[in-house]
Amino acid sequence: MIRALVVDDSKTAREVIRDILNSDPGIKVVGEARDGQEALDKVSELRPDIVTMDVIMPVKDGLEAVEEIMAYQPTPILVLSSTINDRNVNTAFKAIQLGALDVMAKPGGNAAEGLMEIKKDLIDKVKLLSGIKVISHPRGKRKRREKQLGVKATASGRVVAIGASTGGPQAIMTILKELPTDFSGGMFIVQHIASGFSKGFAQWLAQETRLNVKEAEQGEQVKPGMILVAPSDLHMEIIDEQVQLTDSPPVNSCRPSADKLFASIAQCYESKAIGIILTGMGRDGTKGIKDIKDNGGLTIAQDEQSSVVFGMPKSAISFNVIDRVLPLSEIGKELVKIFR
Numbered sequence: 001m002i003r004a005l006v007v008d009d010s011k012t013a014r015e016v017i018r019d020i021l022n023s024d025p026g027i028k029v030v031g032e033a034r035d036g037q038e039a040l041d042k043v044s045e046l047r048p049d050i051v052t053m054d055v056i057m058p059v060k061d062g063l064e065a066v067e068e069i070m071a072y073q074p075t076p077i078l079v080l081s082s083t084i085n086d087r088n089v090n091t092a093f094k095a096i097q098l099g100a101l102d103v104m105a106k107p108g109g110n111a112a113e114g115l116m117e118i119k120k121d122l123i124d125k126v127k128l129l130s131g132i133k134v135i136s137h138p139r140g141k142r143k144r145r146e147k148q149l150g151v152k153a154t155a156s157g158r159v160v161a162i163g164a165s166t167g168g169p170q171a172i173m174t175i176l177k178e179l180p181t182d183f184s185g186g187m188f189i190v191q192h193i194a195s196g197f198s199k200g201f202a203q204w205l206a207q208e209t210r211l212n213v214k215e216a217e218q219g220e221q222v223k224p225g226m227i228l229v230a231p232s233d234l235h236m237e238i239i240d241e242q243v244q245l246t247d248s249p250p251v252n253s254c255r256p257s258a259d260k261l262f263a264s265i266a267q268c269y270e271s272k273a274i275g276i277i278l279t280g281m282g283r284d285g286t287k288g289i290k291d292i293k294d295n296g297g298l299t300i301a302q303d304e305q306s307s308v309v310f311g312m313p314k315s316a317i318s319f320n321v322i323d324r325v326l327p328l329s330e331i332g333k334e335l336v337k338i339f340r
Contacts (some may be wrong), residue, residue, distance in 0.1 A: 286312075
């Protein structure tokens with residue numbers, strides 16, 4: 001039985017989330033909290049398996065609550081955030097930086113009707129995240145690493161494609177923070193993420209790393225030093241060094257799909273392509289990264305120990321299409337070496 005704590009300042013939202021989770025025989029809501037301070041008390045008292053966390057709350061907001069929970073009582077946290085404005089989206093990603101595992105959009109309008117629309121996705125996400133072992137974040141968030149002086153990246157025509165799912169936002173951030181601010185390689189990112197969060201994700205990466213990160217746009221030309229994030233609900237492919245966005249059917253139940261991105265990168269850049277598969281469930285990316293390897297490119301997978309969910313990397317490794325299996329802390333450093 002998965003024991004859940006529901007945190008939201010809206011009584012209606014709490015009641016609906018509670019009813020949704022309790023409707024599954026494998027989940028039981030053991031407590032509710034109206035603000036971040038109450039959430040801290042409840043986590044200490046009840047020791048839940050997972051917390052669903054609103055971010056904009058009185059007394060102590062979701063960010064402060066996440067920071068203190070992960071410092072003193074590490075617990076899987078799913079952030080439920082409105083996508084009304086950029087501030088809310090950015091706040092949700094800051095919560096991930098502080099240790100929350102994932103983020104879902106909380107529908108606007110009628111709270112009850114909106115939340116019922118995401119019933120299945122919410123139950124599935126709670127089941128997945130509740131089984132993940134989380135670590136303590138004693139300082140809440142890591143200090144920005146000082147950039148190494150004198151390290152200048154040169155693209156040499158190489159490009160990097162990254163595919164990730166659960167645990168991906170923080171993993172991608174970790175890699176990008178290793179790169180120098182004048183990194184001049186092209187980079188493309190497919191992150192499986194809730195609808196409406198891709199733009200905020202790109203903005204968060206740009207703010208935290210000072211790199212040139214943005215959400216990809218249809219038809220734009222690939223430029224050195226540009227890091228492009230696939231938009232929510234659209235496949236991203238690179239054809240003739242231009243971005244092509246499509247709403248064609250999901251691949252591996254995913255849209256955007258890492259397989260689609262990797263396959264296009266392999267065809268466009270051949271031996272100059274670098275494919276990286278990071279933490280996440282499922283097998284998206286395995287087929288596409290094989291195309292990169294078959295065309296002479298370099299393939300990298302995150303190791304099991306540093307993965308939040310060792311699904312996507314494990315699948316690719318098991319098919320013998322990965323050249324290097326590295327801990328997350330080494331992937332960014334490896335890219336710096338390659339581009340130098």
